[in-house]
Amino acid sequence: MRETETRQPRKDWRFILIAIVAGLGGLLFGYDTGVVAGVLLFLNHVFHFDASMKGLFVAIALAAAAVGAAFAGALADAFGRRAVLIVAAVLFSAGAILASVAWTIPVLFLGRVMVGAAIGVSSMITPLYLSEITAAHWRGAIVTINQFYITVGIFLSYVVDYMLSGVTDGWRWMLAIGAIPGFILLGGMMILPESPRWLAGRDLIEKATAGLRFLRGRQDVSEELGDLRRDVVEGSRRAAPWSLLLERKVRKPLIIGIGLAVFQQITGINVVIYFAPTIFQDAGLSSASVSILATVGIGAVNVIMTSVAMRLLDTAGRRKILLFGLCGMLVSLIVIGIGFMIQLHGALAYIIVGMVAIFVAFFAIGLGPIFWLMISEIFPLAIRGRAMSIATVANWVSNMVISGIFLDLLLMIGRGPTFIFYASMTVLAILFTLWIVPETKGKTLEQIEDSL
Numbered sequence: 001m002r003e004t005e006t007r008q009p010r011k012d013w014r015f016i017l018i019a020i021v022a023g024l025g026g027l028l029f030g031y032d033t034g035v036v037a038g039v040l041l042f043l044n045h046v047f048h049f050d051a052s053m054k055g056l057f058v059a060i061a062l063a064a065a066a067v068g069a070a071f072a073g074a075l076a077d078a079f080g081r082r083a084v085l086i087v088a089a090v091l092f093s094a095g096a097i098l099a100s101v102a103w104t105i106p107v108l109f110l111g112r113v114m115v116g117a118a119i120g121v122s123s124m125i126t127p128l129y130l131s132e133i134t135a136a137h138w139r140g141a142i143v144t145i146n147q148f149y150i151t152v153g154i155f156l157s158y159v160v161d162y163m164l165s166g167v168t169d170g171w172r173w174m175l176a177i178g179a180i181p182g183f184i185l186l187g188g189m190m191i192l193p194e195s196p197r198w199l200a201g202r203d204l205i206e207k208a209t210a211g212l213r214f215l216r217g218r219q220d221v222s223e224e225l226g227d228l229r230r231d232v233v234e235g236s237r238r239a240a241p242w243s244l245l246l247e248r249k250v251r252k253p254l255i256i257g258i259g260l261a262v263f264q265q266i267t268g269i270n271v272v273i274y275f276a277p278t279i280f281q282d283a284g285l286s287s288a289s290v291s292i293l294a295t296v297g298i299g300a301v302n303v304i305m306t307s308v309a310m311r312l313l314d315t316a317g318r319r320k321i322l323l324f325g326l327c328g329m330l331v332s333l334i335v336i337g338i339g340f341m342i343q344l345h346g347a348l349a350y351i352i353v354g355m356v357a358i359f360v361a362f363f364a365i366g367l368g369p370i371f372w373l374m375i376s377e378i379f380p381l382a383i384r385g386r387a388m389s390i391a392t393v394a395n396w397v398s399n400m401v402i403s404g405i406f407l408d409l410l411l412m413i414g415r416g417p418t419f420i421f422y423a424s425m426t427v428l429a430i431l432f433t434l435w436i437v438p439e440t441k442g443k444t445l446e447q448i449e450d451s452l
Helices: 013-022 024-039 043-047 051-079 081-101 105-133 136-164 170-176 179-189 196-201 205-216 222-234 242-246 248-266 269-283 288-312 318-341 346-365 367-375 381-413 415-436 445-451
Strands: none
Touching: 013 179, 024 051, 024 081, 024 105, 024 136, 024 170, 024 179, 024 269, 043 051, 051 081, 051 105, 051 381, 081 105, 081 170, 081 179, 105 136, 105 196, 105 367, 105 381, 136 170, 136 288, 136 367, 196 205, 205 222, 242 248, 242 381, 248 269, 248 367, 248 381, 248 415, 269 346, 269 381, 288 346, 288 367, 318 346, 318 367, 318 415, 346 367, 367 381, 381 415
């Protein structure tokens, strides 16, 4: 093996800064995901929301996110990754501000639709953009910045909810603060280059070359440029019809992407994110404030373990870490389910709290970041945007369904059996990974495309 294949060039801090700015798309996603829990507590006082209206308030943003993700891939393929992220940043900031100043329900919901659509777009485009501008040996860590920012956004939203819970019209500030990362993302993307791979796909080789040299700094980019030129000559970078998604060579990547998208949700993570205070109170914690503080702790665990995953993905490998994380999730879900079934209370209730933290930790190190990383790697570039859209839509729809039926499941089968159900879904996720999920560590996007 050649020395250039084994030695990793020294990291260019300018490039790392670029990746961090682009990762702010994940912060939009995470902040809005977590802040809803606090906002819902105050809507009764202003809009007299009943349970159904609260559910609609959450669901309308998730539905808009699914729609946004559905169109994001085609838009990114047509107009470029950078341009679509700029539009998403504007849409998110405008929607956050509109919802925060709303005095009528239609205006409030319009703001939520705008925010949801922007999140759906950015949740798909951000990992796609990062994967395409990153060298293979850094891609796992850099693309996982997106997931890291999601967890930071969730944690910050929990802190903001707690700090503003006693402030008059605090819910408005909770929503308005979400515009800040939107403005930062907008400013950062105005100076970032377009994806060289997308430019090459449009036969804009000179611009692709300039962008690649800007991104790599002093590194030798001749080999990477050769790969891009080869792909253009072979025609794999030209616009492809939607019918290509039905071809045999795309079938396996689609199964992997959609499967991971669904398993990321049906194993229960967003149930924990959305309803953690409720879960902790059901477990027997003394007060609502203690439950909220415990939720903040869960958010901190999420951030810390995602940062650990960033260091491991490019050394230990995607598939191995995914299996490790799923096994940890399985054990913790079984203990949570048994804990509820034998009705742990008092000091023993903290066993459930601890197991929830462990569940989040194993998710954050495995299925959380690896899903977004995998779908940015496994699809052929000719249809990568549209294929990622399909996987992202599957993720958002699964999120909406699982979150929507959680409270009904509790009523129908009880708390313990509900978490045992999530454990059974985790078993299926482990079998799915063993069956079909490949290892992509250290491979270029072109090598992954050839192997699949």
